[in-house]
Amino acid sequence: MQITILAGGIGGAKFLRGVRAAYPDDLTAIVNTGDDVTLHGLRICPDLDSVMYALGDGADDERGWGRKGESWRIKDELASYGAEPSWFGLGDLDIATHLVRTRMLDAGYSLTDVTAALCERWQPGVRLLPMTDDRCETHVVVDLDGSRRAIHFQEWWIKHRAALPARSFVQVGVDDALPAAGVLEAITTADVVLIAPSNPVVSIGTILGVPGIREAILTTPAPVVGLSPIVGNAPVRGMADSCLPAIGVEVSAEGVGRHYGSRKEGGLLDSWLIHDTDAASVPGVTVRAVPLLMTDDSATAAMVRAALDVAR
Amino acid sequence: MQITILAGGIGGAKFLRGVRAAYPDDLTAIVNTGDDVTLHGLRICPDLDSVMYALGDGADDERGWGRKGESWRIKDELASYGAEPSWFGLGDLDIATHLVRTRMLDAGYSLTDVTAALCERWQPGVRLLPMTDDRCETHVVVDLDGSRRAIHFQEWWIKHRAALPARSFVQVGVDDALPAAGVLEAITTADVVLIAPSNPVVSIGTILGVPGIREAILTTPAPVVGLSPIVGNAPVRGMADSCLPAIGVEVSAEGVGRHYGSRKEGGLLDSWLIHDTDAASVPGVTVRAVPLLMTDDSATAAMVRAALDVAR
Numbered sequence: 197m198q199i200t201i202l203a204g205g206i207g208g209a210k211f212l213r214g215v216r217a218a219y220p221d222d223l224t225a226i227v228n229t230g231d232d233v234t235l236h237g238l239r240i241c242p243d244l245d246s247v248m249y250a251l252g253d254g255a256d257d258e259r260g261w262g263r264k265g266e267s268w269r270i271k272d273e274l275a276s277y278g279a280e281p282s283w284f285g286l287g288d289l290d291i292a293t294h295l296v297r298t299r300m301l302d303a304g305y306s307l308t309d310v311t312a313a314l315c316e317r318w319q320p321g322v323r324l325l326p327m328t329d330d331r332c333e334t335h336v337v338v339d340l341d342g343s344r345r346a347i348h349f350q351e352w353w354i355k356h357r358a359a360l361p362a363r364s365f366v367q368v369g370v371d372d373a374l375p376a377a378g379v380l381e382a383i384t385t386a387d388v389v390l391i392a393p394s395n396p397v398v399s400i401g402t403i404l405g406v407p408g409i410r411e412a413i414l415t416t417p418a419p420v421v422g423l424s425p426i427v428g429n430a431p432v433r434g435m436a437d438s439c440l441p442a443i444g445v446e447v448s449a450e451g452v453g454r455h456y457g458s459r460k461e462g463g464l465l466d467s468w469l470i471h472d473t474d475a476a477s478v479p480g481v482t483v484r485a486v487p488l489l490m491t492d493d494s495a496t497a498a499m500v501r502a503a504l505d506v507a508r
Numbered sequence: 509m510q511i512t513i514l515a516g517g518i519g520g521a522k523f524l525r526g527v528r529a530a531y532p533d534d535l536t537a538i539v540n541t542g543d544d545v546t547l548h549g550l551r552i553c554p555d556l557d558s559v560m561y562a563l564g565d566g567a568d569d570e571r572g573w574g575r576k577g578e579s580w581r582i583k584d585e586l587a588s589y590g591a592e593p594s595w596f597g598l599g600d601l602d603i604a605t606h607l608v609r610t611r612m613l614d615a616g617y618s619l620t621d622v623t624a625a626l627c628e629r630w631q632p633g634v635r636l637l638p639m640t641d642d643r644c645e646t647h648v649v650v651d652l653d654g655s656r657r658a659i660h661f662q663e664w665w666i667k668h669r670a671a672l673p674a675r676s677f678v679q680v681g682v683d684d685a686l687p688a689a690g691v692l693e694a695i696t697t698a699d700v701v702l703i704a705p706s707n708p709v710v711s712i713g714t715i716l717g718v719p720g721i722r723e724a725i726l727t728t729p730a731p732v733v734g735l736s737p738i739v740g741n742a743p744v745r746g747m748a749d750s751c752l753p754a755i756g757v758e759v760s761a762e763g764v765g766r767h768y769g770s771r772k773e774g775g776l777l778d779s780w781l782i783h784d785t786d787a788a789s790v791p792g793v794t795v796r797a798v799p800l801l802m803t804d805d806s807a808t809a810a811m812v813r814a815a816l817d818v819a820r
Contacts, residue, residue: 237610238607267581269601270604274604274608277629278629279611288581288582289582292581292582292586292588293585295549295591296591299548299591313589316590
């Protein structure tokens with residue numbers, strides 16, 4: 197079975213491990229690259245790397261991000277040189293990934309090719325596609341130091357811990373971005389499309405912003421099933437509650453489901469899975485309540501089987 | 509007193525520590541950059557870094573190169589990705605230096621500016637000037653895999669451990685290279701110019717290859733004193749014995765002294781210091797025999813004082 201998943205980083209990684217456990221078939225993940233950033237001359241793709249490390253058994257599951265067995269010697273050295281920014285957690289092992297990526301990009305390879313090359317080592321068992329090969333970075337409009345301005349998503353997310361109220365989100369470069377090779381086909385030829393329980397604004401929303409991707413989801417013959425990242429009135433992980441209000445969406449499974457909307461009415465969803473203690477009504481969408489906590493790979497696999505059940 | 513020193517890497521670093529110990533005055537080192545190389549996207553300046561780390565108390569004196577407390581995690585990671593070359597010993601702490609340098613060069617700063625910025629941290633007590641801000645890398649002509657070709661100095665030096673016979677040395681880019689800002693003035697306004705006991709071919713010879721530097725030494729009013737890197741018939745350190753035959757110079761204090769030659773006859777030297785167990789006759793040059801082993805900073809300082817004595 198050919199399954200295509202739209203996914204962000206940490207939550208997307210956990211979800212993809214469950215998908216692989218449930219259906220180790222023909223899996224393609226279309227991964228958000230709006231979080232990407234160039235720091236210290238290194239091209240960093242946090243979501244692609246989170247997914248790659250997690251699927252390749254290289255992630256630190258306890259810390260919840262980055263590499264297992266990571267160290268931070270270079271970060272300390274950069275600080276000793278006074279090299280800014282110092283707020284980004286750049287691990288030594290992680291830097292090796294960025295060095296390989298940056299060198300290949302500088303040599304003219306696309307991010308898709310680079311990702312495939314890095315995955316030669318990690319063997320994630322899922323084809324990982326960046327949403328686009330083009331630079332298209334999310335910025336956040338905030339009030340800072342007395343003026344309204346746009347800062348890079350990473351600065352907002354990590355330096356300010358998403359505590360500065362977001363006025364809006366801007367994908368710099370999105371108008372000229374093209375879906376990466378294979379992205380549209382993965383959606384239109386899939387047997388089922390899953391929207392991972394990732395951040396609806398800065399992960400899924402960013403992927404959908406790339407011209408052509410939303411249209412592919414609207415028109416694919418495959419059923420499209422989304423899984424709510426909100427349980428109760430809070431995200432299962434991450435800081436979606438800092439993002440949803442900025443786009444006028446209620447922090448609830450129903451709020452996100454309605455934001456995504458029914459495919460019958462130009463939205464994304466045929467079905468919407470919510471946590472079993474939640475309730476939601478989304479016009480034109482089949483809603484089903486099942487456990488959605490991703491406590492381990494088998495719990496996540498059960499979520500995925502439920503998503504496939506509702507898709508049939 | 510204003511002292512200007514021409515120097516290579518490891519031997520130059522030891523020598524400069526002795527100069528600083530003897531005369532902590534107005535010291536400028538003009539450092540070879542012909543060993544520089546770009547690997548894994550990082551701009552690496554081995555000689556400048558060796559000198560900077562040694563003078564900044566950051567060098568591993570036991571290993572004889574690189575940083576104290578160094579680790580090699582990124583090197584292993586790069587190998588796990590199959591990223592070549594794997595033969596260059598790229599330490600984690602060292603990589604931080606290269607990241608700062610590469611980023612600044614990419615931003616348009618000159619190597620001179622970058623070196624000054626890095627030295628803000630290390631406080632070497634000696635003004636370190638690259639011989640040139642231009643890319644000018646030494647290549648070695650060798651017979652390899654059945655054909656004659658030029659490989660980068662680092663490939664010859666480290667991968668092949670200088671064991672492939674060198675047919676000749678070529679400074680790629682030297683014709684268009686300019687002395688870095690301050691280099692010529694440091695030579696022409698000095699009270700004394702010292703030629704460190706560095707490799708006469710791929711360190712001192714490379715510096716002298718930059719158009720204008722040899723002429724400045726020929727015409728400076730300052731006395732010029734060289735110190736032999738050869739003791740007996742072998743270099744004190746390094747692999748000068750693999751380099752000198754390629755340019756037809758005998759591996760001896762006399763051979764190198766004659767190769768440098770007298771300033772009266774268009775050469776470099778007014779005086780030439782050789783080790784106290786050696787003998788040398790260099791026409792037109794005052795030769796003096798003193799201990800030249802650089803066993804510690806005070807022994808090296810004594811060498812430097814002897815050099816200044818003979819200069820007077």
